[in-house]
Amino acid sequence: MAAGLVISAPASGVGKTTLTLALARAWRNRGLNVQCFKSGPDYIDPAFHAAATGRASVNIDSWAMDRAEIAHLVSRGANADVVLAEGSMGLFDGVAARGVSGTGATADIAEMLGWPVVLVIDPSGQAQTAAAIAAGLRDYRAGVRLAGVVLNRVASPRHEDLVRRALNNAGIAVFGALPRHAEISLPKRHLGLVQAEEQVEIGKLIDEAARFVAEHVDLEAVLRAAASWSPQSGENGLNVTPPGQRIALARDAAFSFVYPHMLEAWRAAGAEISTFSPLADEAPDASADVCWLPGGYPELHAGKIAASARFRDGLRVFAETRPVHGECGGYMVLGIALTDADGVRHEMAGLLGLETSFAKRRMHLGYRLAELAAPMPGHQVGARLRGHEFHYSTIIAQPDTPLAVVHDATGTVIAETGSRRGQATGTFFHLIAEDR
Template identity: 55%
Template sequence: MTTPGLLIGAARSGSGKTTLALGLMRALTRRGLRVGAVKCGPDYIDPAFHAAATGRDSLNLDSWAMAPGWIAELASAASQGADIIVAEGAMGLFDGAPGGAAGVGASADIAALLGWPILLAHDVSGQAQTAAAVIRGLATYDSRVSVAGVVLNRIGSERHRRLVAAGVQEAGLPVLGSLPRDERVGLPERHLGLIQAGETSDIDNRLNGLADFIEAHVDVLRIAAVAGSTLQPVRPRAEICQPPAQRIAVARDDAFSFFYPHLARAWRAAGAEISFFSPLADECPPEQCDLVWLPGGYPELHAGRLAHARNFLSGLKAFAQTRPVHGECGGYMALGQVLIDAQGVAHEMAGLLDLETSFQNRKLHLGYRRARLLADHPLGLKGRIFRGHEFHYATILKESGEPFAQARDAYSDRDSPAGLRRRLVSGSFFHLIG
């Protein structure tokens, strides 16, 4: 695999990685290049914007949840038919958690495994020459990775730019662009991050605007030239999550959109068929399917519509009498008795699990999870271990019954009950990665 790639990293979240990544992806695509997009870490929203910017699916690579062989296999998939791979990092470049399958979940792990040079997006607001010290620290902290250049973000003036750039160049790193402060540049956000790509009005014009902004202030061709050839680690093929059924009905709309493309690829490669349906359009699960998968998303924003989607709810209940139904996070909440929205209004859900959840009093739940099945399940036999993550603000008012799994976070050595299981219906707040 020789497709060149680069990874956009930063010292911390909020440094401008997404702005730079999306603008660069669209700018390169407009120049006629076929761009393979990658997102580091457990993220559903950014990859959908990548796909909108490039016209190709974006894949997640996660060194905490994925073994090296699977990372290499997915990188190979991202490179197929591509002229260049642009990977967007997560959080700070070296941020992660212990006990991972191929690393700590840091973006730096992905760059090291695949040989991708790093392009740093550095927020210089409140800094001048000190920025060079921070950037030099990032460039020399880990000998496994190489920083190829820097794009300075939130420059306040031409004088500010000269002061910062001089220090960075003295530190031996090229400045490949300088983005001025401009509050008009960006995308709308909500409590789990950006508004979803499918919900963003005039998304094509917005992406072209980001590309125009990047083109005006960044040396796009020079950045493309520093991309390095993607390495193929010599590793045994990873054990990839097997499909839970032959014919899988997956809910997909604005309420249930958090479904990883890499899972779809793996399941299809193993011979499974995936059919999508929309609960918000009051569609029943396809009758010919063997299992229903309700992904996460934003059911709390559409709880009223879901409560009145009688065809969907009755069809789901009928399906669950004879075939398995599984829900993740938002899908788990939809399987419960009641979902209370941010305004305190209670909405009746499917009632297939003894669960009540609320968004009226929000509390962040975030982190990697290692889960073990407590009984045989379509996902695997009793005792099967899975890796994934949890990210939601919902609070549990009632959760009663047989647990779906035992789970722990990356910083714990103790398992706790996770989710619920009743006959053929199961779910939890845990998002499966692999």
């Protein structure tokens, strides 16, 4: 039987990921099997979790997934000693309108699974007020249980004492307090953390974080506060249809944003996946029956993609007879051109008429519900797909047949409809799940 915990906070940027990685590695170093999950649609953190634990991590999302799908995904923690779900944003932050089983808030997962919450509190610029915030989060929603807090970035022993006393007076356990420590700061870029696979020193960084947290946090007390947990039945699995029997998947530093649970579901349904690297000027496998370009950072590699003639020519030949689909960054690469942040225009594959620019950045962020107006690999007209969009590109042109009617989480129709031309399709959102 595993011990389950949720790591959350009042807001983003206070150290949830660092604490999750440090706890996972510290317990692993003590001989425990640790399984991590990511609550919400963030597709970067699961790779960090895997680096810390040696076990694949997946996203669980109450807006896009039903309870059976979430139960199926978390059942992989059945043979672990400790199960950690890292939250997104603040504990109760989600969208205004309820999705499949919740609003996407971390609190939904905590209540659904019965796992108590460890709050990461950054008391910078305050003292006793930190206790008021923690107490408010503890009492805000019945069914969500607070285990205690870990203080992060405390300024001094006196500062720590003031905050600890206030928390103790509020009846809230303090598991530890972390002074500022620049050596365990994770590098960031415009879509969040720099990806784990891009950081050659990630193992050393996680080891240092584990050492630092073990020195300042009572690991045994945190473990005692966890809930004993046995997975519920999730026989129905994920409602995911693979886009083909043999899938050529672009995979490198420019094409890396793909949800791990999607790839697992494709394989579980019998699909075979072969990877290729556009940055290495590789073409998709000629024996595949579908090509899939996931999102990533094509804007950081646009010049190299434009110069990869074998990749672009091979993709065009592939699309003459078989479907090609792109998500977000992959969609942009299927277009005619991409202008980078410096204003340089780069020719892309030209399978679609889409043209995008990062010269004038505009954030597009949020859940998406799409009803297909045209077929795409694995899905027919009328299929309802749930996903998430997060990018900073501006649409210069999107002239092709709209792929879908796309709504945001409030039900408002948005302009990012995706496109279809011939065998090529693309969306700005990353697919998470299908509506049952």
